[in-house]
């Protein structure tokens with residue numbers, strides 16, 4: 352395990368989040384796009400996790416009516432397998448649940464066994480597939496879904 356604290360992201364976090372994107376994804380979001388998210392998108396909810404005085408994890412979600420669309424979840428490679436991903440998801444669910452969200456959804460690469468196992472631990476289930484959804488490399492996406500979030504407010508870090 353690892354000492355980590357979570358907080359809502361602010362526009363000044365865009366550079367650190369963009370660095371994580373570069374480390375974690377083949378098609379990373381740019382710093383400019385993330386700044387826009389954090390300043391102009393009224394439905395965006397982002398949290399960051401800090402350890403050793405730096406941002407090592409983040410999660411982003413769009414609130415679409417009563418659905419939480421998880422946009423991205425990432426943990427710095429040097430900090431993985433220490434329970435941070437689990438805490439990050441629990442924190443995102445705890446913070447956004449009270450906004451009236453009745454279900455959460457996201458897409459995940461078919462080959463991303465780590466993320467699939469992480470989400471399945473939070474009762475996400477496979478609700479469908481989007482063929483060739485991803486590029487670089489091309490791959491199908493699984494659509495994950497999660498209902499009944501009423502217990503999320505009880506989750507703690």
Ligand SMILES: CC(C)(COP(=O)(O)OP(=O)(O)OC[C@H]1O[C@@H](n2cnc3c(N)ncnc32)[C@H](O)[C@@H]1OP(=O)(O)O)[C@@H](O)C(=O)NCCC(=O)NCCS
Pocket residue numbers: 375376423424425426427430431432433434435436437438457458459460463464465466468469470472
């Ligand atoms: C997916 C990711 C966020 C997991 O973060 P993490 O901090 O390593 O996750 P945790 O240590 O909290 O592990 C939580 C659970 O996820 C699963 N898991 C995590 N890494 C795994 C791996 N490499 N292989 C298999 N299962 C894995 C396990 O079920 C684990 O529970 P356990 O430790 O009790 O077995 C991280 O690997 C990551 O950032 N990957 C790149 C970005 C990404 O794929 N994001 C998701 C896009 S949808």
